Amino acid sequence: MRRFTEKSLVVATHNAGKLEEFRALLAPLGVTVTGNGDHGLPEPEETEHSFVGNARIKARAAVAATGIPALADDSGLEVFDLDGRPGVHTADWAETGNGRDFDIAMERVHRELEASGRPAPHRARFCCTLVLCWPDGHEEVFEGFAEGQVVWPMRGARGHGYDPIFMPDGHDITFAEMDASAKNAMSHRAQAVEKLRACLGE
Template sequence: MTRRLAPGTTLLFATHNAGKVEEVRALLAPHGVHVESAADRRLPEPAETEATFLGNARLKARAAAAATGLPALADDSGLAVDALDGAPGVRSADWAETPAGRDFLLAMTRVHEALRAAGAPEPWTARFVSVLVLAWPDGEEAVFEGVVEGRFVWPPRGALGHGYDPVFLPRGETRTFAEMSAEEKNARSHRGRSIRAFAAACLGGTAGEGDRG
């Protein structure tokens, strides 16, 4: 049985991504869990050297739990495009790296150029994947996953969200994630689904609105 977090517990969310922190705080707000980020604690970002979402989430969660003595939740997520054999996938953030920092417009452009170079016909089916690992300082762990199917669209649409949101159209929707409010996106997104699975197992309920579609 998965160990539960009591109301008022401080949960370390092992990320420096402000957009992810905002989403997780909103989703977990009803549960009275205090969420701090790795950036809040000025923790170093471990190199994401694993070949899978699970592997990278696990190494980030373990590092944060060991550094703080707190239960640590880590997410590794990305966009997997079928016509690119699942790329950028676990390397989604790497496609955005530049000497000046991450540029996701550049990353989205790179995906589009790769699709054109491959001669891949539309629709460009894709999915967003989020794998969460909850690590306790004593070594106990739990894993949760969320997936949302859809397609890559071009050009980018919308100014909300973060990362690849402007080019991802969820199945059954007419708007990209970047055209949805935070509440609408959280109700449908891969991270919303993985966080709700975590909440059901560890917090005694669901986080935010239920899944749709």
């Protein structure tokens, strides 16, 4: 694994919360972190059928436009009884004419599981893939997974996205019913970031 020793990094996102998360992670290393908005970069079209493929698209586009190493992530929920859907379309299932509504997305998951006729428990996992790309074309990939099952009805008001219907293994509450620190300690993103830390020399 190549160690990251550069002093600048583009996080290939327009999501302010995600950008701040990575700024905090990299601050102890003296790395200057910018986002797509700082460079006037558009969001590239995500045309791949895997998390790593779409993360690569975003990281490579940012490197090509700026000449600075770039980090991108792609994440989502895979429900095994739905043959891995929504998967890379996790956010798309929440799209409406007025922005994203994850209640609609969760209702769709429930509706499609009912239509499948497959009995509970409905195994599922959250996936997070990080791709770190250098200007010379070298890439490192870091993946994290949170295993569990989909439950219904929705439970809890914390978290975001599909958290109210995801119950992680070893627990009887959903991500949305958990304290944020408890969820973050076991989340798919936490696992991927922990692997990234090793590349950063932490």
